[in-house]
Amino acid sequence: MVIAVSEIINLNNLKAYKNPFAVSDGRDEPLDVFVRDREEWKGWNSSRxxxxxxxxxxxxxxIRYYHHADKWLFGGIFEVIERRPKSYKVALVDDSKEYIGRLLIHYRDPGYRGRAFYLEKHxxxxxVSQIFEETYGGEAFCGYGNxxxxxxxxxxxxxxNQEDSKSPLENVRGIYLIADTSNGKMYVGSAYGDEGIWARWSCYFRTGHGYNDExxxxxxxxxxxxxxxxxQFSLLEFRSMKTDNKVILDxxxxxKQVLRTNEFGYNKN
Incomplete structure (x- = not known):
């Protein structure tokens, strides 16, 4: 049974709306922006x-739901309050707020390039593909090896601080790989001592570099x-928090030797 979005979201005048199908801008996926920071997501809708x-x-x-083809996550309805030369002043409206981040929509790609479309045409x-019980908050933990x-x-x-990922990652030490997909260079790092993978990787997401020299x-x-x-991050090995530091460092x-990251990558020691 097919349920149309129009059956659960009632809009009186479709010609009052533009419809962006938000996709990657080459730097960020809008789905990641939505999960990371709602104000940043609002900014995505206010840029001109x-x-x-x-x-x-x-x-x-x-929002393009990149885990599956032809799926879009409802990101809200915004009112355009003011038009400026380089931005819009927008405000999130109350209509259908309960579906933000929960309503997954099935629709093929609009079929041609463009940032915003006339809603009445789509x-x-x-x-309706699915309505999540909770607001989408990122992927569930996929297992250390995945x-x-x-x-x-x-x-x-x-x-x-997504708990299904935090709990397993803060309780293991290990060796990880960062691959630079723009040039193929790699960096091998480790988490040892009192620091689990979660704590070590958290530093990268605060700084972008984790204080590694290169x-x-x-x-x-x-x-x-x-x-x-x-x-791109992956976990090469994971070990118990009781594992001796020397084992991790070895x-x-x-x-580093196997992947030759001292010669061709970002490791310099």
Whole structure:
């Protein structure tokens, strides 16, 4: 049974709305932005890039749900309060707030490029795929051996202190890999002592570089947006918190040698 979005969200005048299908801007995925910071997500809807994209009174905002094709997460309805040369002043309206981050919509790609579309051309075709019990807060923990996540995706999980990821990661030491997808360079690091993987990685999401010398130079030159766009994290090994520090450091050295990250990557010791 197909349920149309129009059956649960009642809009009186579709011609009062523009409809952005928010997709990656090359640096951030809007889904990660939504999870990471709601004010940042509001800013995503208030930026103005040349043309008057949001030329109507309201914005019906959808977010690409990149875990599945043709799925969009409802991001809210915003009223355009003021139009400025480089931005809009917008305000989240109360209508349908209960569905923000919960309503997953099935709809194919709009079919052509553009930032904002006339809602009346698409609204009748939007179908309810699922309504989550809770507001979407990022991916569930996938298991130690399956971690292969973009910086921006993990950043959202860490900033929210997502418990299903925090608990397993703060209770293991280990060796991890950061791959720079823009050039193939890699960095091997480790978490040992009183510091589990969660605590060690948290430092990266605060700074972008984790105070590693070569990564620090890179982020100071390019900003944290570089990490969000290009860094991919994975866990090479995980060990009990009781594992001796020397064992962890020896395994870190082993992986540096295997992957030759001192010669061709970001490791310099």
């Amino acid at each position: 890039k040349g043309a008057d994209d949001f030329s109507r009174g309201y914005i019906f905002s959808l 609204f009748a075709k939007l179908e 971690i292969s996540h973009k910086f921006s995706n993990l950043e959202s999980i860490f900033k929210r 990564l620090t130079k890179l982020i100071k030159s390019n900003g944290i947006g570089y990490a969000r766009k290009n860094f 395994r870190e050295s082993y992986w």
